[in-house]
Every structure is written in structure tokens, then in C-alpha cells.
Amino acid sequence: MDLLVHPRRGLFQLTKCQNCGYSFECKNCTAKLTTYRTTNYSLELVCHQCQSYYSYPIKCPECKSTDVVSKFGGIDDLAETLATKLNKNVVRLDAEKSYEKIQAAITLNEDNPDSIFVTTRVFDPAIPYSKFAKIIFIQAENLLASPDYLVQEETAKALGEIFMQVDEKSEIIFDTNTSDLEFFQNLIKLNQDYPKPESVDFWYTSFLEKELQSRQKFGFPPFVNLLLLTTQEKDLQKSLQKLAATKHYFEKSKLELPGVTWGSPYPAKFLRRKGMFSHHLLVRFPRNYEQYKTLQKIVFGLQELYKLQVRLNPRHLF
Numbered sequence: 422m423d424l425l426v427h428p429r430r431g432l433f434q435l436t437k438c439q440n441c442g443y444s445f446e447c448k449n450c451t452a453k454l455t456t457y458r459t460t461n462y463s464l465e466l467v468c469h470q471c472q473s474y475y476s477y478p479i480k481c482p483e484c485k486s487t488d489v490v491s492k493f494g495g496i497d498d499l500a501e502t503l504a505t506k507l508n509k510n511v512v513r514l515d516a517e518k519s520y521e522k523i524q525a526a527i528t529l530n531e532d533n534p535d536s537i538f539v540t541t542r543v544f545d546p547a548i549p550y551s552k553f554a555k556i557i558f559i560q561a562e563n564l565l566a567s568p569d570y571l572v573q574e575e576t577a578k579a580l581g582e583i584f585m586q587v588d589e590k591s592e593i594i595f596d597t598n599t600s601d602l603e604f605f606q607n608l609i610k611l612n613q614d615y616p617k618p619e620s621v622d623f624w625y626t627s628f629l630e631k632e633l634q635s636r637q638k639f640g641f642p643p644f645v646n647l648l649l650l651t652t653q654e655k656d657l658q659k660s661l662q663k664l665a666a667t668k669h670y671f672e673k674s675k676l677e678l679p680g681v682t683w684g685s686p687y688p689a690k691f692l693r694r695k696g697m698f699s700h701h702l703l704v705r706f707p708r709n710y711e712q713y714k715t716l717q718k719i720v721f722g723l724q725e726l727y728k729l730q731v732r733l734n735p736r737h738l739f
Contacts, residue, residue, distance in 0.1 A: 422552060423554060424540070424556045425539045425557050426542070426558045426559065427499050428564055429560070433492055434493035434494075436492075440484050443483040445478060448475075449468070465477055500513060509535055514548060515539070515541045524547065527552070543580070544583055551588050553591060555594060556593045562597045562599045565602075569736045570641055573628075577628050577629075595609060595612075647703060650729045650731055651730040651732070652698075655696065664700050664727075667702055671683050678706075683705070684702065
């Protein structure tokens with residue numbers, strides 16, 4: 422049996438006009454829309470960021486061309502291609518929600534030579550990975566395609582679980598155009614020989630050591646706390662001015678806040694509402710900060726004065 426892992430939901434990842442290049446985005450935020458096929462086989466566009474959905478466009482709103490296409494296939498496109506072009510019996514393990522149903526789906530189809538199993542989940546504890554001759558990560562670079570600064574750690578943890586479950590008959594394949602990345606180089610090297618538990622432990626420990634060194638160098642958690650201050654304004658200059666004033670206040674208060682550092686305002690890309698201008702200001706302060714009460718008072722005052730959104734240690738940073 423083979424298991425294909427494709428960590429991209431939906432039918433296609435991008436919809437755009439072939440004539441003028443217009444790219445379809447969510448009306449409520451700036452996220453690109455994912456194409457899905459509905460239960461009645463029509464198409465719709467879904468925003469994975471804010472859960473909005475739209476009818477599939479007949480024509481481009483900019484140039485009125487009907488040459489609108491969707492590209493970069495997700496898990497649904499993969500499943501349809503396997504079923505229609507290769508005549509495979511496609512078993513969607515990611516469609517099952519419980520351990521019992523996943524086990525039942527595998528048991529029901531494992532003796533069928535035409536069955537192929539697919540999932541979007543990088544690691545699922547309900548899947549018996551040792552049963553599969555091949556575990557193939559389709560477009561494996563998508564494993565790291567996340568703004569979450571913990572993405573490599575979370576991916577390494579999930580892959581480590583899989584490596585620990587497979588046996589010498591299993592082959593793990595990373596289908597990627599970015600195999601030159603150190604992350605994938607080490608994974609490919611690990612898989613060249615049957616990965617014994619001690620070799621997996623060594624790989625994961627080495628990865629964590631390098632990850633910790635990187636975080637310490639660039640000041641990410643767990644070595645510091647992060648505050649992300651965000652504006653959301655209809656006027657671009659007003660958005661920037663509010664954070665410029667916020668930064669100026671921090672500079673005036675630096676004697677009260679030893680050990681606190683801050684950068685310059687930069688454009689926000691995550692959950693930015695359509696028609697609004699959002700910018701971030703990233704503030705760093707030490708763990709167990711002795712002047713935390715002072716910092717908290719200053720931040721709450723700035724939040725109220727400038728109507729800022731404040732997030733502590735956000736996982737999504739830009």
C-alpha cells in the first residue's frame with residue numbers, strides 16, 4: 422500500500438485572470454482564495470483565513486475577460502487525478518474524524534491492489550504507518566510554507582513520529598524541488614538507511630540544538646517575549662503615524678524599560694481587512710521581566726490611545 426501526504430487543502434490554491442493577471446482575494450482580508458468543489462459539483466472559492474466563501478467567478482472584475490483559471494492543485498485535485506486518470510480507488514484518510522473510522526477505512530481497502538491512501542495531515546496517530554510500503558510527501562516544500570516561526574519544529578516533530586513507526590520495508594519519499602535546503606537534505610539522508618530509533622533521536626536532537634541557536638541569535642521565544650502591536654486604519658498615513666508615535670513613546674520611556682527593544686513599523690499581511698491599512702510594531706522583552714508591570718501599563722495606555730491590537734508571542738509573524 423502507498424500513502425500520499427499532500428498538506429494543501431482544497432482543489433486549487435490560486436485563481437487568477439489569464440488576460441490581465443488579476444488574482445482573486447478574499448473581500449474581508451488579503452488572503453488568496455482556495456477553490457473547492459461543492460456537493461453538487463459546482464465550484465466555489467473559500468478563504469482559509471477568515472472562513473468567507475464566494476461563488477466561482479465567471480469573469481474577471483478588472484478586465485471582464487472570461488479567461489479565469491485555477492492552478493496549483495491541492496488534495497482534492499490529487500484525489501480526482503488519481504481516480505480518473507490512474508483508475509485508483511482513492512481512500513481519503515483526512516476525511517475521517519475518528520480513530521475507529523480511519524482504522525476501518527484502512528482495513529476495508531488494504532487488500533485492494535488498486536487502493537491508494539491520501540491525507541493532508543503530516544502526522545496522524547490513527548494511521549498505522551508501518552503498513553505502507555511507500556509514504557510520499559507530495560510537493561514537500563509545502564510542509565514549511567507557513568508564517569508560523571515554529572513550523573520547522575512542528576514539522577520535524579511530526580516526521581520524527583513517522584520515522585519511529587515505519588520498518589525496513591517502508592520507504593519515505595520527499596517530492597520537492599527544494600531538496601537543497603538543509604532541512605530536506607537531513608531527512609533524505611536519514612531515510613537512505615532504515616532509520617533506527619537512535620538515528621532518529623540523533624537527527625531530532627541535532628535539529629533542536631540548531632533551532633535553539635537560531636532563536637537565541639534572532640531573539641525569538643523561548644529566550645524573549647514578543648509583543649505585536651497592530652494598527653488597522655482606512656488611511657495609510659494614519660496607520661503609520663500611530664505606530665511611529667508608539668515607537669517614539671517607547672524611545673522616551675527607555676530608561677523605565679531596560680532590556681526592552683523594538684523595531685520599526687512594517688506592513689501587516691495576516692488578517693488584514695480589505696480596504697484597511699495595517700502595520701505591525703514588534704516589541705521584545707526578556708523572560709521573567711522585572712519591569713513587566715511598567716511595560717504593561719505603558720502598552721495598555723498606548724493600546725487605548727491609538728486603538729492598537731496587542732498580541733503576546735504570536736506564532737504568525739511577518
